[in-house]
Amino acid sequence: MAIFADESTRLIVQGITGRDGSFHARQMMEYGTRIVAGVTPGKGGQWFEGPDGKRVPIFDTMERAVGETGADASVIYVPPAFAADAILEAADAGIRLIVAITEGIPVLDMTRVYPFVTEKGARLIGPNCPGLISPGRCKIGIIPASIVTRGPVGVVSRSGTLTYEVVNQLTRAGIGQTTCVGIGGDPIIGTSFIDCLTAFEEDEETRAVVLIGEIGGTDEQEAAAFARQNLSKPVVGFIAGQTAPPGRRMGHAGAIISGSSGTAVEKIRAFEENGIRVARRPIDVVGLIQEAL
Amino acid sequence: MNIHEYQAREILRTHGIPVPPGEVAETPEQAEAIAARFGTRVVIKAQVHAGGRGKAGGVQLAATPAEAREKAARILGMEIKGLPVKKVLVTPAEEIASESYVGVIVDRASKRPVFMVSREGGVDIEEVAARSPGAIRRLAVDPRYGLLPHQAYWLATTLYDEAPQQRACAAILRNLYRAFVESGASLAEINPLITTPAGEVKAIDAKFNIDDNELFRRESIAALRDVSAEPPAEIAAREAGLTYIQLDGNIGAVVNGAGLAMATMDLIKYYGGEPANFLDIGGSSNPEKVVNALRIITSDPKVKVILFNIFGGITRCDDVANGIVEASRRIEIRVPLVIRLTGTNEGLALDILRQAGFGATTSMDEVVQKAVEMAGGAPRATN
Numbered sequence: 001m002a003i004f005a006d007e008s009t010r011l012i013v014q015g016i017t018g019r020d021g022s023f024h025a026r027q028m029m030e031y032g033t034r035i036v037a038g039v040t041p042g043k044g045g046q047w048f049e050g051p052d053g054k055r056v057p058i059f060d061t062m063e064r065a066v067g068e069t070g071a072d073a074s075v076i077y078v079p080p081a082f083a084a085d086a087i088l089e090a091a092d093a094g095i096r097l098i099v100a101i102t103e104g105i106p107v108l109d110m111t112r113v114y115p116f117v118t119e120k121g122a123r124l125i126g127p128n129c130p131g132l133i134s135p136g137r138c139k140i141g142i143i144p145a146s147i148v149t150r151g152p153v154g155v156v157s158r159s160g161t162l163t164y165e166v167v168n169q170l171t172r173a174g175i176g177q178t179t180c181v182g183i184g185g186d187p188i189i190g191t192s193f194i195d196c197l198t199a200f201e202e203d204e205e206t207r208a209v210v211l212i213g214e215i216g217g218t219d220e221q222e223a224a225a226f227a228r229q230n231l232s233k234p235v236v237g238f239i240a241g242q243t244a245p246p247g248r249r250m251g252h253a254g255a256i257i258s259g260s261s262g263t264a265v266e267k268i269r270a271f272e273e274n275g276i277r278v279a280r281r282p283i284d285v286v287g288l289i290q291e292a293l
Numbered sequence: 294m295n296i297h298e299y300q301a302r303e304i305l306r307t308h309g310i311p312v313p314p315g316e317v318a319e320t321p322e323q324a325e326a327i328a329a330r331f332g333t334r335v336v337i338k339a340q341v342h343a344g345g346r347g348k349a350g351g352v353q354l355a356a357t358p359a360e361a362r363e364k365a366a367r368i369l370g371m372e373i374k375g376l377p378v379k380k381v382l383v384t385p386a387e388e389i390a391s392e393s394y395v396g397v398i399v400d401r402a403s404k405r406p407v408f409m410v411s412r413e414g415g416v417d418i419e420e421v422a423a424r425s426p427g428a429i430r431r432l433a434v435d436p437r438y439g440l441l442p443h444q445a446y447w448l449a450t451t452l453y454d455e456a457p458q459q460r461a462c463a464a465i466l467r468n469l470y471r472a473f474v475e476s477g478a479s480l481a482e483i484n485p486l487i488t489t490p491a492g493e494v495k496a497i498d499a500k501f502n503i504d505d506n507e508l509f510r511r512e513s514i515a516a517l518r519d520v521s522a523e524p525p526a527e528i529a530a531r532e533a534g535l536t537y538i539q540l541d542g543n544i545g546a547v548v549n550g551a552g553l554a555m556a557t558m559d560l561i562k563y564y565g566g567e568p569a570n571f572l573d574i575g576g577s578s579n580p581e582k583v584v585n586a587l588r589i590i591t592s593d594p595k596v597k598v599i600l601f602n603i604f605g606g607i608t609r610c611d612d613v614a615n616g617i618v619e620a621s622r623r624i625e626i627r628v629p630l631v632i633r634l635t636g637t638n639e640g641l642a643l644d645i646l647r648q649a650g651f652g653a654t655t656s657m658d659e660v661v662q663k664a665v666e667m668a669g670g671a672p673r674a675t676n
Contacts, residue, residue, distance in 0.1 A: 020607075080506060106506045107399050107479060111436040114404045130606075144606045144636060159552025160576070161604040164636065165657060168604075185551060187401045187479075214552055217401045240555035243540075243562045244571070251536045251551025251573040253506060254401070259419040264559075281563060282556055283658055 002134030002179045003154065003199035004097055004123065005073060009138055012037045012065050012074040012095070014086050016048050016058060021077035024142055026051055031139040036069040062093035073097040075131060075140050080104035083127060084113050091120040099140050100127035107253065110188040117190060124190025128252065130160040130182035143180060151176015153289060154200035156193055157212035158185050158252070162240055165282050166212060173286045178206045185252025187216070193223035201231050208234045208292045210285055211276070213267055215241030216255045220267040224274040234292035237271040238279045239264045294503040295342040296517045299382045301499035305483070308472040310465050311495045315384035324365030327383040329358040337364045340380040341373050342522050344417070349373045354386060379521055387497060389487045393452045394418050395466060396482030397473050406434045406473065408466065410448050414485035440470040461494040462486070476514050477507025526589050533585035535574055542567025544668045545590035545599040547583070549574050549608045557602045557661065566665035569596045576607045583616025588624055598629050600664040602657055605636025614642035618649040629667055633660035
């Protein structure tokens, strides 16, 4: 098992002809993800040339792409100015899983996108996220395939490369993953830590979870309280930004200490109070997970 | 992006919110002339991107133009939280009958714009929230409909007891919401919103934080950026497409990805060192970005060693390696570099660096410990 997506997922790439979209579409196809269509307005009727002579039909609209291919998931690589509408278009077309990689979507756009997507019953992952990978099954997004291996650990994170760092160390230590999900570094994101913890709890193959948080907001605190109440599986945590100054946006739009809230200290405390063991360094995640398994 | 109080007041004014007059002075003489024109007692207020101005002495009353000059001279020479004051706002002193707080923020938990209002204005709303949370009323707005008339009226009735003031306040709240959305703000607040003895409702001080992601579609808001209020290195970084925040330590760091950059800073501290900066070169693979990153970090005289921590995903390690080699040819780097590269094209990158005479490792812990040692910090024993 894996969470959110697997071998049967039928994926559309929104923005498949762009620089990032085309590069990552190829990478995903090489990994074995079933990409059934691409969407780029104005390029409908053309074909995307994938690896090994595979071709993917391109459509102008999501409505057509879904109608012709029966896709149930999409991944978005369109520029920030058009990305909010791309998410809405996917939800409107009946897509169940929408993964928005795009960084830089205005947060007020997201306040309108979120209720719409939720009312359509779709799951949005991101925006400003690396997507997800279920080793050996399916990759949606940009997480490098070379660093993952199949195994019993679920990984959920607000970060990209920091996730790669931790996952790579797990893999090197011989500890594989069920699914690695990057939920995104923006203040408003579709899928929360709690959604992922819920899914990992239900996933039979997952035996332990790594939760990588960072400064800003209270998602980690809520996830910690939720884990104590609802999770039978052990959770190991890491929080980035212990040395971040208050009031400054640390790269991610959501990584900001506002006033006195959202600090690493309060998140680490919330983890510890709720039975989540906290790694002081990224490498320490490995030891803690080994003990947990 | 932060904007100044005088700019925020202008946004309020153009959205129909009553704001007393005010003018900006950059010299004591200008402040004196403005005070003379107003012909009343004035308030001189430091225009600086930092909270706690009042406590720092950055807000002062002046009874005469001469006093305005003297007070302005004092404030213009000040630093507030490390930021030099280069402008003051001069505004007529208002008679105040009551002070309230009204603000709207993008609330992460409810994923909506949320209004907060309180009868306890003129003080930091965080303090009010900590001291007496019951004194703050909150209302979440459905952004698809905006702040509805009855919602604005309800909020206004929690602040004022008299009908004319309730009506005036409701109009101000609806206009504030419009200003918030139209300027692409993540926070817009009026603190205090005052009543005068004659019963007028007016905005005295305003604060807006603009969502950086909005700037591409809001030219007039983007033009409000005051580059003189920001450290030059941060401006250079923004122009080069890098995210850079200057800190107080002596270990410069070049990292790809915000989370990894924060974790690198934390690890520097863990091993007893002090980071000189946060710097994220982002996900792209442009060697030029590395050159710019090194140019910016080497301009910080405190930096004793520069640490690279690159986890190649979309970023290709060989591109970063080429950037390092290129930078060492084009700019003078007087401090040692310690380099960690792993991931996409790692082997190629290590070869490029070796041929150019640089060493490199693939372990994050190793490279950070080495940097701390070279910067003179006491390396802590590992377990």
